[in-house]
Amino acid sequence: MFPLMNELFLQSSFRPLSVLVFHLLLTHSQSQSQLIGPSQPIVATVGDDVILPCHLDPAEDVGTMILEWTRPDLKPIYVHMRRAGQDLVDKHPSYIGRTSLFINELKHGNISLKLSKVKLSDGGTYHCFIPKLDKRSSVELVVASGAASSPVISLSGTDSNRGAVVLECESKGWYPEPEVLWLDGEGNLLSAGPTETVRGPDDLYTVSSRVTVEKRHSNSFTCRVQQNKTNQTRETEIRIPGRNYMFLQF
Numbered sequence: 221m222f223p224l225m226n227e228l229f230l231q232s233s234f235r236p237l238s239v240l241v242f243h244l245l246l247t248h249s250q251s252q253s254q255l256i257g258p259s260q261p262i263v264a265t266v267g268d269d270v271i272l273p274c275h276l277d278p279a280e281d282v283g284t285m286i287l288e289w290t291r292p293d294l295k296p297i298y299v300h301m302r303r304a305g306q307d308l309v310d311k312h313p314s315y316i317g318r319t320s321l322f323i324n325e326l327k328h329g330n331i332s333l334k335l336s337k338v339k340l341s342d343g344g345t346y347h348c349f350i351p352k353l354d355k356r357s358s359v360e361l362v363v364a365s366g367a368a369s370s371p372v373i374s375l376s377g378t379d380s381n382r383g384a385v386v387l388e389c390e391s392k393g394w395y396p397e398p399e400v401l402w403l404d405g406e407g408n409l410l411s412a413g414p415t416e417t418v419r420g421p422d423d424l425y426t427v428s429s430r431v432t433v434e435k436r437h438s439n440s441f442t443c444r445v446q447q448n449k450t451n452q453t454r455e456t457e458i459r460i461p462g463r464n465y466m467f468l469q470f
């Protein structure tokens with residue numbers, strides 16, 4: 221009984237100690253600073269210039285260090301690289317001539333990247349990295365098309381037995397892919413068919429959705445198309461004279 225208790229005691233008291241020693245060894249050879257990126261994605265619209273934030277905290281002069289911005293999903297992964305006080309041009313072709321660091325900010329440990337003339341294909345996760353300090357952080361960039369059209373609602377059919385009509389809603393020019401919702405006059409969600417999504421040669425999405433509405437519903441219906449990441453919403457309302465469902469002509 222006693223030897224076992226002794227062993228348990230040793231285990232439980234030595235484990236935290238060894239973890240602490242390990243931490244001390246690790247941090248000893250490294251900077252105490254952390255690279256900090258934004259906690260939320262950065263949202264930009266095609267054509268914008270955007271800043272991808274990344275800074276050392278506490279600040280430390282990084283002006284002479286190797287600084288790297290990469291996108292691990294690309295090949296080559298390099299978006300921007302600075303070495304011996306020079307920006308290197310050897311990087312992913314899509315980013316040539318569109319990236320820069322804020323040179324006066326480097327002494328404050330701020331290695332935020334300016335990306336000009338944002339393209340749809342710029343959307344993704346970026347890493348900022350200081351090899352000498354072995355510090356890295358990441359920034360998610362979400363790019364919106366900025367070309368989303370207001371939905372167009374049309375009457376696409378009737379079901380005279382049920383006194384119902386089928387409404388169709390279509391909206392073009394979206395990126396990223398949005399969701400489509402139908403609401404009645406009181407703002408209640410209606411259950412609709414699956415959203416059809418088509419991606420055009422310009423990479424933008426056209427979405428459409430149908431809903432069957434009956435007499436018992438109100439006579440006002442809204443098609444709302446929304447993209448939560450970019451906080452974009454477009455909606456259109458249609459009014460149908462409630463009593464005439466069966467006699468509507470198409």
Ligand SMILES: *[C@@H]1O[C@H](CO)[C@@H](O)[C@H](O)[C@H]1NC(C)=O
Pocket residue numbers: 271273275322325330331332
């Ligand atoms: C880093 O520099 C950019 C560009 O000047 C600026 O927008 C950002 O606020 C700076 N970040 C910090 C933490 O100072």
Ligand SMILES: *[C@@H]1O[C@H](CO)[C@@H](O)[C@H](O)[C@H]1NC(C)=O
Pocket residue numbers: 399448
């Ligand atoms: C988008 O946001 C709305 C409102 O906050 C929410 O009801 C909806 O579920 C969200 N959609 C997605 C796909 O996260």
Ligand SMILES: *[C@@H]1O[C@H](CO)[C@@H](O)[C@H](O)[C@H]1NC(C)=O
Pocket residue numbers: 451
């Ligand atoms: C999204 O838009 C709504 C209304 O326009 C606004 O209140 C909200 O703060 C926005 N959210 C973000 C994350 O930008």
